[in-house]
Amino acid sequence: MAKPAPTRRSTPQTAAHDQHEYAEDNSRQTRDQHLHDAHHFLGRWIADARRFYACGDMDEERIAQLEKLGMIWSHYDVAWEESLAAARGWAKENGHLLAPTNVRDCKSFGVTPDHGGCIDDQ
Template sequence: MPGGGDQAAEAEGWPASLAAFPLGQWIADARRTYARAGMSPERVAQLDALGMVWSHYDVAWDEGLAAARGWAQEHGHLLAPTDATHQGYRVGLFLKNARAAARRAEENEQRRAEGLPVQTAAGALSQERRERLGEIDPAWCPAWPIDWQRCFHLVRQHLQAGGQLPTSPGVVVHQGEDLGRWVRAQQLGFDKLTGAVPPSASLTGFKSRSITASRARAPPPEPWTTGSTKTSSSMPRARACSRRRAGEMRVARPLSAST
């Protein structure tokens, strides 16, 4: 509540009797009571009618999701670089954190499936929130570097629009990505590609052939690791991500764009 006495409170529209009321503390106590299911439905309804914000984390999530949806509508995908913004909101950072949380959740799920203990669920993205992002773009959380996935998507988008496969730097630059430089890097590192690609996702022109499952000779990507699971396999998580994308694709180990 405003300080400065009864007159200051009344000037801001507050009753003088509430001039020194610790409203902030009262709201914090109400949130804690609500969080442990100790508040009656009637009081919950009363506070809801006043626009009570029960969780700042939930509000932050809703704001990030709305920004992600807006960014995807403008760009056609949810593979934003880390520095991307939408109407001033740092949507790229929001998505980076969401992917890290989604991978932690997948790691926990894999450990449970293997009968291993899960030390904590803190920092893991819920299934419902993963699905909300997947509804915007099924490929929002690839098992490989986001930069690779973004360039792959933009090249495929360029080809679907009737363009030719760019093979030289500077020829086609879309959404800040030099697609010719990226394609050239994939051509030079073709034998390092690993995984599988459905025919609909193949890009022709890589060493005069499509990227196809028949070329899957390289070892699988190195697994994600955390402090508690240094040797877990990345394949279950890759399969989980591919199911969300309704398909799989072959991916290169990170290649320098200048290669």
């Protein structure tokens, strides 16, 4: 049978020490959770901002603040432009736009997409 842990006599000093340790641990956990939540919800917040902007429900000051940070209002538009540039390069090099479905090499056309890169699957 295991011995029970020795109990410590509680004094005002030990109680204050224990309370301080508890508060410090709790504060660290709260801070860490806040950082996790901030990163977790940032994507949601950006998606909401894009929706408000698209509906015309965002004021000019907030638009300016986000644009100053380099806000991409539509990641679909960015992907479209990158793919269109790759298509232009393919057509220029091959004389047509009948690219095989396994070709994803945009770099040879001077395009480096931000959404994953391109590789030839041959």
